[in-house]
Amino acid sequence: MKLLVGLGAVAVPLVSARIVAPRGPSVSYDGYRVYRVDTHADVATVESQIRNLRLVNFSPGTIDHLDLAVSPEDISAFDALGLDAAVVHEDLGKDILSEGPLRPYLRTTESADLPGLEWFDNYHPYEDHLQFLEDLHLAFPDNSELVTAGASYEGRPIQGIHFWGENGKGGRPAVYWHGTVHAREWITTMTVEYLLYQLISGYLDGTEDVKAIVDAYDFYILPVVNPDGFIHTQTTDRMWRKNRQPRDAERCTGTDVNRNWPHFWNVTGGASDSPCAETFRGLSPGDTPEMQSLVAFTDAVAAANEGGIKLYIDWHSYGHLILLSYGGDCDARVENYERQMELARGTAAVVETVDGSKYTAGPVCDVLYAASGGSMDYVYDVAGAELSWGYELSPADAAGGGFVLPADQILPTVVENWEGMRWLLSTM
Ligand SMILES: [Zn+2]
Numbered sequence: 001m002k003l004l005v006g007l008g009a010v011a012v013p014l015v016s017a018r019i020v021a022p023r024g025p026s027v028s029y030d031g032y033r034v035y036r037v038d039t040h041a042d043v044a045t046v047e048s049q050i051r052n053l054r055l056v057n058f059s060p061g062t063i064d065h066l067d068l069a070v071s072p073e074d075i076s077a078f079d080a081l082g083l084d085a086a087v088v089h090e091d092l093g094k095d096i097l098s099e100g101p102l103r104p105y106l107r108t109t110e111s112a113d114l115p116g117l118e119w120f121d122n123y124h125p126y127e128d129h130l131q132f133l134e135d136l137h138l139a140f141p142d143n144s145e146l147v148t149a150g151a152s153y154e155g156r157p158i159q160g161i162h163f164w165g166e167n168g169k170g171g172r173p174a175v176y177w178h179g180t181v182h183a184r185e186w187i188t189t190m191t192v193e194y195l196l197y198q199l200i201s202g203y204l205d206g207t208e209d210v211k212a213i214v215d216a217y218d219f220y221i222l223p224v225v226n227p228d229g230f231i232h233t234q235t236t237d238r239m240w241r242k243n244r245q246p247r248d249a250e251r252c253t254g255t256d257v258n259r260n261w262p263h264f265w266n267v268t269g270g271a272s273d274s275p276c277a278e279t280f281r282g283l284s285p286g287d288t289p290e291m292q293s294l295v296a297f298t299d300a301v302a303a304a305n306e307g308g309i310k311l312y313i314d315w316h317s318y319g320h321l322i323l324l325s326y327g328g329d330c331d332a333r334v335e336n337y338e339r340q341m342e343l344a345r346g347t348a349a350v351v352e353t354v355d356g357s358k359y360t361a362g363p364v365c366d367v368l369y370a371a372s373g374g375s376m377d378y379v380y381d382v383a384g385a386e387l388s389w390g391y392e393l394s395p396a397d398a399a400g401g402g403f404v405l406p407a408d409q410i411l412p413t414v415v416e417n418w419e420g421m422r423w424l425l426s427t428m
Helices: 043-049 072-080 092-097 117-121 126-139 186-205 208-216 227-235 289-304 337-355 375-381 407-427
Strands: 033-038 055-057 065-070 085-089 144-151 157-163 174-178 218-222 309-317 321-324 360-363 387-393
Touching (some): 033 072, 033 092, 043 065, 117 407, 126 144, 126 157, 126 227, 144 289, 174 289, 186 208, 186 218, 186 387, 186 407, 208 407, 218 289, 337 387, 387 407
Parallel strands (some): 309 387
Antiparallel strands (some): 033 065, 033 085, 055 065, 144 157, 321 387
């Protein structure tokens, strides 16, 4: 029998783990104008020109274009630069209003029934996501357990759910998903929750293909791996990306947890060494509390299951992309490249049949940019996953709202990607 290190702490009750976040003054994005800038492949020059402007970079690390939200005070200075820029949204503050208020989670029953699908009509406070997860577990008590993958910088447990089918716990290869590592990518939380909802409800209903999927794998799903950052986006700054760890003697807070994995860490061009940058890699490989937790948990998942990790997905937004390794070595190809591409393209084709969304599949270096210290390279190379992907959800671009997806777009996004995953999980 295999010993689970990171999985041993599954008995931590969710309710006692709740922490009330301090509320700071909210950052206003009223009047921020969103531009798409063509960099003509010279991103360094553009970045040096905009260095002193108050703006938010939505696309850190890209080469051919930048999506920027410029503060109203600096719009004229930005326009005066004469960059090849198009306005895609007039007012980011108005876009944020389109997300609607965070809707409290109202359970209509105390029974072991599944929660209602109206959950996916709105965004919700962090604590309610924990309750939602607990309610899914209560509806599927003999085939699931709540798990925690260690703690965040501010001491919050990184919560998830593990569930399995007729072969019992740990009997099958693992399907392993992370959501919300980048705090502002709210659609990822909702998507991961919808997928796990469909898997559990389909199993309980006896839906044939879904039952076969759940019987074939052990699922480990962590909808919010950066809880401190996620809460910060809900209380203080909607556009926050990183964790909330201050660094001594640095004026900026936060490390990009998805540049901090201890594999291909700090590759030139793949992350930033500046603590103020959105892609700050940390001071040494894996030096964030979140990373220490996630590495231990990932290694434990790989060791705990017969067949290791079959599929890992790190869910992100935005861009309509299915990305595979490598991000940290742009000269390397994964060994099973053809197989991974076949499945990624197949998934994209199924997603497109639902509502026409066109996802592009390919290695992160080819499709996007070098990104070092990222999860998918670690999970493929070190944890030995067969398929290891990053998945950029809706919208397709900044013109569609960027990280701010209106509440009425949640359901279309999660539904099309459920169909893609349903095909992938049945086929892979
Ligand atoms: Zn992201």
